[in-house]
Structure formats: C-alpha cells, structure tokens
Amino acid sequence: GQQVMQIPQYQHVQEGEDFTTYCNSSTTLSNIQWYKQRPGGHPVFLIQLVKSGEVKKQKRLTFQFGEAKKNSSLHITATQTTDVGTYFCAGGGGSEKLVFGKGTKLTVNP
Amino acid sequence: GAGVSQSPSNKVTEKGKDVELRCDPISGHTALYWYRQSLGQGLEFLIYFQGNSAPDKSGLPSDRFSAERTGGSVSTLTIQRTQQEDSAVYLCASSLAWGNQPQHFGDGTRLSIL
Numbered sequence: 001g002q003q004v005m006q007i008p009q010y011q012h013v014q015e016g017e018d019f020t021t022y023c024n025s026s027t028t029l030s031n032i033q034w035y036k037q038r039p040g041g042h043p044v045f046l047i048q049l050v051k052s053g054e055v056k057k058q059k060r061l062t063f064q065f066g067e068a069k070k071n072s073s074l075h076i077t078a079t080q081t082t083d084v085g086t087y088f089c090a091g092g093g094g095s096e097k098l099v100f101g102k103g104t105k106l107t108v109n110p
Numbered sequence: 111g112a113g114v115s116q117s118p119s120n121k122v123t124e125k126g127k128d129v130e131l132r133c134d135p136i137s138g139h140t141a142l143y144w145y146r147q148s149l150g151q152g153l154e155f156l157i158y159f160q161g162n163s164a165p166d167k168s169g170l171p172s173d174r175f176s177a178e179r180t181g182g183s184v185s186t187l188t189i190q191r192t193q194q195e196d197s198a199v200y201l202c203a204s205s206l207a208w209g210n211q212p213q214h215f216g217d218g219t220r221l222s223i224l
Contacts, residue, residue, distance in 0.1 A: 030210060031210050033212060033213075035213075041217075042201060042215040042216065042217055042218055043153070043201075043203075043213075043215050044215070045212040045213065045214065048210070048212060050210075088152070088153065090213075092210050097143075097155070097158055097166065097208055098213065099155075100145075100152060100153045100155070101152070102151070102152035103152050103153075105150075
C-alpha cells in the first residue's frame with residue numbers, strides 16, 4: 001500500500017535558523033497536504049499542493065511539491081518560538097484515503 | 111458548533127472495561143476519520159466513513175475495536191475489554207469528502223487505562 005516517509009523525525013534549531021522537513025512517497029500522489037500540531041493540540045491543516053512542481057508560500061513557510069509528485073518539502077525561514085510543534089505531511093492518491101507521515105518534531109531554542 | 115467536537119476530553123478507566131468515545135463532525139462533512147496517537151508518536155489510522163459507503167476498517171488493531179456512524183453524522187468508537195496498550199489520544203477528523211479534501215480534527219479524547 002501507499003507509504004509516506006518523513007524526515008527528519010526530530011529537529012532542534014536555534015531561533016532564527018532555518019528548518020526543512022521532507023516527505024517522500026512510494027507512489028505518485030494526487031495531492032499532498034501539510035499539517036501542524038502544536039504541543040498538546042491537534043493537527044491543523046496548513047496547505048494543499050496538487051500540481052507537479054508547485055511552490056506555495058505562507059509568510060516564512062515555503063511548501064514545494066516535486067516534479068514527479070512523489071516528494072514534498074516544507075521550509076521555514078528564520079524560525080521563531082511560535083513555530084514549535086510537529087509537522088505532518090499527508091499524501092493523497094486520488095481515490096485513496098490520505099496517508100500521514102510520522103511527522104517531524106521541531107523544537108526552537110530562544 | 112463550528113468545529114469537530116469530541117467527548118469526553120479525558121477518560122480514565124480500569125483494564126478490562128469497555129469505553130465509548132464520541133465524535134460530532136462538522137455539519138455537512140460526509141467523511142469522518144478516527145486516528146490514534148500515542149505519546150510523542152504519529153497518527154495511526156483506525157477507520158473511516160464516507161457517506162453511505164461501507165466503512166474502511168483496515169486500521170482497526172483488533173476485534174476489540176469497533177465504530178459506527180449513525181445517520182451520517184455522529185460517530186462512536188468503542189473499545190471492548192480495554193488493555194493498557196490502548197492508552198493514547200483518540201482523534202477524530204472530518205472532511206467535505208474523502209481523498210483530496212483537508213481534514214479538520216477535534217481536540218481528541220485522552221484515554222488512560224489503569
């Protein structure tokens with residue numbers, strides 16, 4: 001079945017440093033979604049990418065969808081303490097249900 | 111309400127007891143999902159409902175777990191003869207449809223088995 005691998009599992013940065021998490025699928029995806037879960041909270045939808053090579057930005061966050069639609073990345077520029085949390089990617093395979101990656105836990109040292 | 115509502119927010123029970131967890135999805139959302147999240151871990155898919163179709167139960171870890179969705183709205187996840195390894199946060203999510211639609215999560219039920 002479809003699998004979504006996410007790396008790294010953990011990332012610790014100093015405030016102001018950049019951060020990137022990567023997501024790879026074993027199969028071609030119809031879309032990829034990113035979610036953020038703050039400590040003690042629930043996952044919250046951030047964005048959806050559907051086109052090959054698509055790049056979207058939300059303030060300091062940049063999301064990319066690979067040309068082959070099998071990988072994606074989330075890059076945060078100049079991290080802030082408010083960025084702390086676990087970032088999940090989730091891949092959709094058309095008629096298949098979303099498959100979530102295991103997440104990348106980001107901690108930020110002020 | 112405007113979001114996905116789950117109850118209870120916390121549940122502590124003794125090993126061997128049955129528990130029922132409730133999820134009230136966003137009005138109009140036809141797809142409903144249950145996930146389990148152990149401390150510090152990712153989201154483990156359990157089951158999902160889409161409209162009147164047969165539910166996808168492929169993630170249920172054992173026959174002690176079951177779920178139903180009445181009237182295409184509220185869902186109940188039941189765990190029979192609870193075990194300590196069932197301790198986790200149980201998250202419910204709903205979406206407009208399945209597949210490509212973003213999922214909206216509830217706050218979850220934190221289940222502790224003594």
